[in-house]
Amino acid sequence: MLSVSLLAADFGRLNEEIEMVNSSVADWFHLDIMDGHFVPNISYGFPVVEIIAAKAKKPLDAHLMIEKPEKYIDAFHTAGVHYLSVHYEACTHLHRTLQHIRATGMKAGVAINPHTPVCLLREVIHETDFVLIMSVNPGFGGQAFISRSLQKIKELKEIIRREKAATLIEVDGGVNLQNAAQLYAAGADILVAGNAVFAAPNPQETIIELRIRN
Ligand code: DX5
Ligand code: ZN
Numbered sequence: 001m002l003s004v005s006l007l008a009a010d011f012g013r014l015n016e017e018i019e020m021v022n023s024s025v026a027d028w029f030h031l032d033i034m035d036g037h038f039v040p041n042i043s044y045g046f047p048v049v050e051i052i053a054a055k056a057k058k059p060l061d062a063h064l065m066i067e068k069p070e071k072y073i074d075a076f077h078t079a080g081v082h083y084l085s086v087h088y089e090a091c092t093h094l095h096r097t098l099q100h101i102r103a104t105g106m107k108a109g110v111a112i113n114p115h116t117p118v119c120l121l122r123e124v125i126h127e128t129d130f131v132l133i134m135s136v137n138p139g140f141g142g143q144a145f146i147s148r149s150l151q152k153i154k155e156l157k158e159i160i161r162r163e164k165a166a167t168l169i170e171v172d173g174g175v176n177l178q179n180a181a182q183l184y185a186a187g188a189d190i191l192v193a194g195n196a197v198f199a200a201p202n203p204q205e206t207i208i209e210l211r212i213r214n
Contacts, residue, residue: 145174
């Protein structure tokens with residue numbers, strides 16, 4: 001599957017960019033929420049999420065790069081989000097936070113920074129609908145893929161298999177036409193792509209290619 005990151009979209013033409021994704025074969029809209037504390041950048045908040053939710057014809061996959069994400073779970077649910085991921089590094093009571101996300105009806109995701117080993121997820125794997133493996137340091141689009149992430153996908157796949165869990169693996173950062181096939185082969189279920197889509201001469205064709213590289 002492919003989740004298109006709107007962070008790389010032209011926000012001056014947000015309607016058209018959303019329509020481009022709506023009429024493409026992309027599966028989800030990926031929304032990057034940054035607070036300027038957990039990551040050294042600020043993106044956008046609820047007014048923009050609500051506009052996207054009103055126009056999007058595909059599920060919203062919100063990636064919270066914020067401190068104390070548990071404070072905003074209900075607000076993202078009300079805003080129309082379907083898949084909500086919080087960072088492992090930002091949650092003191094991760095198990096409780098995942099239960100809270102699921103209780104709203106949303107799917108619960110855990111995002112991990114490049115320095116965080118996947119073995120730390122074992123105790124919450126049955127509470128986790130999807131893991132978002134960050135293959136760049138979060139905060140900015142357009143960065144280079146960290147190749148070590150491939151090994152993390154394989155290791156996580158093995159943990160999911162051993163634990164007989166149904167957790168999906170999403171990979172985010174530096175995904176492009178050169179590495180997509182390798183990522184699917186390693187065990188990724190969902191790829192996130194921002195610049196690879198929006199900077200392409202033909203974004204909808206690129207979405208098709210990124211999706212069939214498995
Ligand atoms: C980075 C974000 C990513 C980013 C991906 O902090 O979490 O979702 O938008 O952008 P590309 O695909 O350009 O690396
Ligand atoms: Zn993201």
